[in-house]
Amino acid sequence: MTENITVGLVDDHVLLRNGLAALVRNIGHQVVIEASDGKDFIQKLENGIEPQVVLMDINMPQMDGYETAGWLKQNRPDVKVLALSMYDDEAAIIRMLKNGARGYILKDSDTPELKSAIEAVLSKGFYYTEMITGKLLHTINQSDDEGATRKVLNLNDRELEFLKLSCSEMTYKEIADKMHLSPRTIDGYRDSLFEKLKIKTRVGLAIYAIKHGIVHV
Incomplete structure (x- = not known):
């Protein structure tokens, strides 16, 4: 098992972000950045802290998940992005993948799936769900x-x-x-x-x- 992964959270919903932070800590990983949108996240990256994995909302003010994922792909390619989605929206998820996301997880996922997603995206490069088999x-x-x-x-x-x-x-x-x-x-x-x-x-x-x-x- 991969232990003590550093994680960033980018979501404009404070209650959801706080809940995710608690879950990430409960499964043994470290939350090093919390941000309300892409612009806020990039500013916090400038402080020298670079998470290994980022859970990133798609729809956010100022700088959304698409633009932020694309920026990371160009400027911080070692940071692995997991898209956070409220719904299983094919078009949105595909767009995030094309912008560099390594997988996606629904916001109502349970703790074991969150743990699997974070660890798989770091160890395997992508997070696979039942949508990809064989x-x-x-x-x-x-x-x-x-x-x-x-x-x-x-x-x-x-x-x-x-x-x-x-x-x-x-x-x-x-x-x-x-x-x-x-x-x-x-x-x-x-x-x-x-x-x-x-x-x-x-x-x-x-x-x-x-x-x-x-x-x-």
């Missing part, structure tokens, strides 16, 4: 390129195009319009990729594509 768990930490991925999984050009578009904020209907295909055909591509990659959700597809360089962030 082949991805064995390959996600290995380097790959689009050609190798295509060869191993036998993805055709249209499936690769769909996979890339799935990492955007477009709805499935908008993807169908973009590809000049029917929604039923798009559903077929989605189900085919779910089966080939052993993945259950669109967020899982996005993590796979980002990690394997099929989309560049």
Whole structure:
């Protein structure tokens, strides 16, 4: 077990932040920064304290989670970001992943899941939930390129195009319009990729594509 991980909390809801801080301490880790938004967090980083993992809300005033995660990716790449979400919002989570987040956790998660998320994002690089299973768990930490991925999984050009578009904020209907295909055909591509990659959700597809360089962030 990874012990005494240093953790930052970035959330504009004080009661929630205080509750998270107590939970983090109860599972044996250290809260070194608490901030109300991205701007506040970056200012506190300038004091020389850099947490290993940051639990970061998405919607915040002044500087939201998307912008803050992107800033950290460029300026403090060793800080691992776990997105905090009130809802299982695919578009928001995918956008956070593209901006450098290493996973996400719902705000109503229980203590064991919070513990698993913090420790996994530091030790494995990503936090996996039931949305990602099978082949991805064995390959996600290995380097790959689009050609190798295509060869191993036998993805055709249209499936690769769909996979890339799935990492955007477009709805499935908008993807169908973009590809000049029917929604039923798009559903077929989605189900085919779910089966080939052993993945259950669109967020899982996005993590796979980002990690394997099929989309560049």
